[in-house]
Structures are given as C-alpha cells and as structure tokens.
Amino acid sequence: MTSTRDAALHADVDRPSRREQILRAAAQLFAERGSRAVGVDDVGAAVGVTGPAIYRHFASKDAMLAEMLLRISERLADGGRECVAAAGADAAEQLRALIAFQVEFALDNPALIVVHDRDLTSLPESEAGQVRRLQRRYVEVWVAVLARLHPEAEAAACRARAHAVFGLINSTPHSTGRLDQGSLRDLLRRTAWAAATA
Template identity: 80%
Template sequence: MGDAGTDTALAVDAARPSRREQILRAAARLFAERGARAVGVDDVGAAVGVTGPAIYRHFASKDAMLAEMLLRISERLLAGGAERVAAAGADPAEQLRSLIAFQVDFAVDNPALITVHDRDLGSLTPDDSARVRRLQRRYVEVWVAVLARLHPGEDAAACRARAHALFGLVNSTPHTAGRLPREALGALLTAMAESAATAPSPRP
C-alpha cells in the first residue's frame, strides 16, 4: 500500500491532461473564437503558458493541430456511437435513446469543437479532409441503421436526412451554450431530439 499523500498526488497527475491535450483544448477555444486562420502558434502557446516554438515539440504546424483536432472528434464519435448501440441491446428504441444521450453530452460539453468543425473543416489538406469525412459518413450510418429499424417505411435516404436533421438540432450548442444550465440544456435537447427522431414519416 502506498502513502495516502502519494496516492492522492498520483491520482491528480493521472487526471491532469497532458501538454498535448492542453494545447488542443486551447487551440479549439481560440479557433472557435477567432477562426483557425486568425490564430497563430504563438497565441496557442501563450494560452497554455509556453512559448510558441515549444508547441512544435508536439505538433509540426498549426494545420497539423487542426487536423488532429477534427480527426479526434470524428474518431471519438464513431467509436462512442458504435459502443452505445452495442451496449443498448437489440431494442432500436433503446439504441436511439443511447445515441441521443451520447450526442447531447458531446454537444453540450464541446461547443467550441463544433464551431471549429463547421467553420474550419475546409482548411484541412485534401487527404485529412477526406479522412474526416469518411469517419463522419460511418458515424451517420450508425444512426441510419437504428433509424431504419424504427421507421421501416423509410428508405435509407430518408433516414439519412433524419439523422442529419438531428445532428443540426443537437449541435446547435455553439449558439445556446451558457444560456441555460448544462443539465437543463441537455434535457431540452434530449427531449427535442427524441421527439424529432420518433416523429412519424410524412405521407407522400
């Protein structure tokens, strides 16, 4: 058994984000506020308390920082969404509730990342942009598979449109963050998303 003080210090160290993670969080905040093109490496360094050149020990360039940020978002959503569906069992209604809760948590906690994605995805290199878009398409299809089971009368295109509409609703947090307490905003988005996701298909 270790000393209690040492154990506490180790726990704090384990919970503390790495310097790389600190850089990405600061960059996301600054990119959201000003746009990636208006932010320099020195700005990001100042936000985490290091000189600009020290950033290059972690990232080759600001563009590499942006690429990793957006790739991480896409990988995180795809992996998390698939895990939520698998953990929810065979009931598509429960799968949907789990997916919505997952997306709402992400959107409420990461409005800056949503802003950066929407505004700066086009700044990525063609290869990085293609990687992000492939991951995003796979994440959408996780939702489409669940929605298709809930709405057997809808074809894949209609379920895909429904999924994108849900993302637009839930990912509205850059415009609403801070206007309601986190719990209240999450509950509101969840209720609205569940209502939209389960609304009957319109008659032709």
C-alpha cells in the same frame, strides 16, 4: 487517509498531457477567432509555453487542426457503435443511447463543434477526406437504427433525419449559458427524440 504523495500521483493521472492541453487551448482559440486568425504563439501563450515549444508536439498549426477534427470524428464513430451495442436489441433504446451520447458530446465540446463547422475546409483534402469518411461511418450507425424505427422510409430519408437531429443537438454553442446545463440536456434529448421519431 490519503497521503500527500498519493494525492500528487492522483493529480498527475487526472492532469491532461501537454499535447491534450495544447489541443484544448487551440480548439477554444480557433472557435473564438477562426483557425486562420490564431498563431502558434497564441496557442503557446494559452498553455504557458513559448510558441516554438508547440513544435515539439505538432509540426504546424494545421497539424493541430487535423488532429482535433480526426480525433472527435473517431470518437463519435467508435462511441456510436458502442452505444448501440450496449443498448441491446431494441431500436428505440439504441436511439435513446445515441441521442444521449450526442447530447453529452455537444454539451462537453461546443468549441470543437464551431471549429468543425467553420474550419474543416481549411484542412488539406487528404485529411478532410479522412474526417468525412469517419463522419459517414457515424451517420450510418444512426441510419441503421432509424431504418428499424421507420421501416417504410428510404435510406436517404433516414440519413436526412439523422442530419436534422445532429443540427438540432449541435446548435448548443449558440444556446450554452442561456439555460443551466441540466435543463438544456433535458430539452435537447426530448426535442431530438421528437425529431427522430416523428
């Protein structure tokens, strides 16, 4: 039988850090209102602290935005490579793994998708450039797999195909709630596969 102390320790492990709580709350608020319309006090209120307490974790609201966009870009770039490696040598299996990975990311992070689409240009150029470089790394993982499935296609065509698939999957912020998540996951995987292999 699990003791109260063990349960408390387990809860502490599962509980996100204050920094993580701040980033999640900021992402949700930025998605709803746009980063420019959200103040530090708003983010603080969402996590139950005063606005000035946020400054113990982030130098500014822009620092929050930069970290959330850099983190998701790193996660996608690293995760894409890991998916391909784990799928083995078959390009079709690699593509299935990439599609499943992107679909799960989109279903789990609709707010981050909205923030990225709308607020990337709000970052200072140095940080926006870092985000774009990481995104290019992720795209090139897809391009390499698609090039093996479409050996007759030029790299530019494979890149365009990858972006088309991202657009399809990342439309989830506009469809969340209209289908149950299982049905939406299945629909996205099937339609993304059709778009990638057509």
